[in-house]
Amino acid sequence: MIPAMPSTGYRGLSLWHDTIDDIEPRPSLDRDLEVDVAIVGAGYTGLWTAYHLVTADPSIRVAVIEKEVAGYGASGRNGGWCSALFPASLRRMAAERGRDAAVRMQHLLHDTVADVGRIATAEGIDCHFDQGGYLSVARNPAQLERVREEVAEHREWGFGEADHRLLDAHEVTAFAGVSDALGGSFTPHCAAIHPARLVRGLADAVERRGVVIHERTMAADVRSHRVVTPHGTVRADHVVLATEGYTPTVAGRRRAIAPIYSLMTATEPLPEHLWAQIGLDKRTTFADNRHLTIYGQRTRDGRIAFGGRGAPYHYASKVSPLYDRDERVHAALRRILVELFPVLDGVTFTHAWGGNLGVPRDWFPSVRHDRHTGLAFAGGYVGDGVATSALAGRTLAAMIRDDDPDDLASLPWAGRTSRDWEPEPLRWLGVNAVTALMTSADWSERRTGRPSRAASAFWAALGQ
Incomplete structure (x- = not known):
């Protein structure tokens, strides 16, 4: 269980608010x-x-x-x-x-x-x-194919290895001990911050x-x-x-x-023997190449702060503090983080929070x-x-x-x-359908190793 968040003032909004002055x-x-x-x-x-x-x-x-x-x-x-x-x-x-x-x-x-x-x-x-850069890890063949395509596309636009480079499985482990890594990519153009x-x-x-x-x-x-x-x-x-x-x-x-909620969780400060297995020595930010976004960083005080999408869009673009926590999504985030780093099994998660972001x-x-x-x-x-x-x-x-x-x-x-x-209820149906589509696409890719045609069609329809 996650301990109750502080309830006074603004401290309970997030790990970040809980670790600054009042x-x-x-x-x-x-x-x-x-x-x-x-x-x-x-x-x-x-x-x-x-x-x-x-x-x-x-x-x-x-x-x-x-x-x-x-x-x-x-x-x-x-x-x-x-x-x-x-x-x-x-x-x-x-x-x-x-x-x-x-x-x-x-x-x-x-x-x-x-x-x-x-x-x-x-x-x-x-x-x-x-500024320890950003590591994107491929953990199944579909993700690996997508990573290779992304790096190749950057080459076509004139960006070289100094900006975006392909990694094999061994090179990934030099950054982080992510489980089941088949390869990945790295860009130095990212910093971890508070x-x-x-x-x-x-x-x-x-x-x-x-x-x-x-x-x-x-x-x-x-x-x-x-x-x-x-x-x-x-x-x-x-x-x-x-x-x-x-x-x-x-x-x-x-x-x-459209206000879309993204949720986060954070571990307790981790002991050095775990960091020796996890890596992230330069505070390189990390994710895998799934469709339903996840994101993580090593904090200065030795935690992992980890988040991702999956929370529902709320009818009529409603925003409310009630939507900042969703136990189903927070449990999924904790599970995914332990899948990425199995050495975290059994560690205490001290914070769970969320908030909305803007999607045109x-x-x-x-x-x-x-x-x-x-x-x-x-x-x-x-x-x-x-x-x-x-x-x-x-x-x-x-x-x-x-x-x-x-x-x-x-x-x-x-x-x-x-x-x-679109007006409601079309907006509610459409946004939540996209979340369901990406969840299904990730499940399919894990199971088959083949890129999801449905997800590819969605991004193509957006002109991406």
């Missing part, structure tokens, strides 16, 4: 306010946007409105992968703006991983940043530069040039919606993003700003948002300031809008 909410908005830029959401996207705005122009007036506290949502609860992974394939990105733009986007994501670490160091944010330390540190960093953050303040209405809250209205030249998986709770945006209808994140209305948005990261949001914030800041020397507005995700999700 969170004292900042003052709520209690009056009308006029600024240059109003940002709704104090997660990574909102805070990176604020950071790049005020570092480029210290005179700009920025206010951040947050319903709970900075890092309450996915930014504080995620798996702690600061990676260059992107939900849309290079082929899909090229369909938007051409091959060169797709390749440039991927290179920028590579650079952004290191940039997050560099900025964290410069700002004194001890977010446990260790996500709550990063987001809370970013909030402090922007405050030092004059950004005002109002927590425990609900944005009841978000529209051109204003954000209405119960106790005051923020008027601004530009309004940024940075609410990711909580976007459906904003008036008029119920179908813009076409699995393609967006960054956009309308100069006429002043409205801006970035999000839809499908769970790959730690580094991606940093690039999004940098891009939004350039768009808002109309100062874009790096031509970020020409990237494949800039200026685009995904179409809305």
Whole structure:
């Protein structure tokens, strides 16, 4: 059994919140306010946007409105992968703006991983940043075929072994003692972090530069040039919606993003004799190549934090703290982790938590700003948002300031809008059918060793 989570304040939200200092909410908005830029959401996207705005122009007036506290949502609860992974394939990105733009986007994501670490160091944010790369393990022939295809595809786009390389079974064991490994791939463009330390540190960093953050303040209405809250209205030249998986709770945006729950669990700190068998000496993040996503990391305090999908989508895009825990899914995650590392059989799991992430209808994140209305948005990261949001914030800041020397507005995700999700009950049926499809595909591949045609057809239909 997992011990009861702490129930006071925000400590019980996740392992990450449970291993930082107590969170004292900042003052709520209690009056009308006029600024240059109003940002709704104090997660990574909102805070990176604020950071790049005020570092480029210290005179700009920025206010951040947050319903709970900075890092309450996915930014504080995620798996702690600061990676260059992107939900849309290079082929899909090229369909938007051409091959060169797709390749440039991927290179920028590579650079952004290191940039997050560099900025964290410069700002004194001890977010446990260790760039040990990402290991994807193939544990059946179907997964191995997929890994080989992915590496070959990267070669076709001009990325060499330094960016993405194929591993045989012996090479996998040099990184981690994953059971039944047939091979895998490795990219250095990923760091393990403590996500709550990063987001809370970013909030402090922007405050030092004059950004005002109002927590425990609900944005009841978000529209051109204003954000209405119960106790005051923020008027601004530009309004940024940075609410990711909580976007459906904003008036008029119920179908813009589907909030999908991803759940996590964590072990107790493990003794050295177990780490000697597990590996992950450089805190390399890890997963196998199944369709229903899983993800893990070795924490600085010697635990394994491990998560994955499988929780249901809730009717009408509802979000609720009640959905953060699902014993069926958490039990499955614990079982999968022990399958990956059998030496963990019998260890104590101390934490179980979850939260929602934002999925657009076409699995393609967006960054956009309308100069006429002043409205801006970035999000839809499908769970790959730690580094991606940093690039999004940098891009939004350039768009808002109309100062874009790096031509970020020409990237494949800039200026685009995904179409809305279907109305209910079609949305509920479709999203949960995809989860069932991926679960079935993984079962079939384990049993037969052959790639799932159904899963391949789904990704092809998305243009991936």
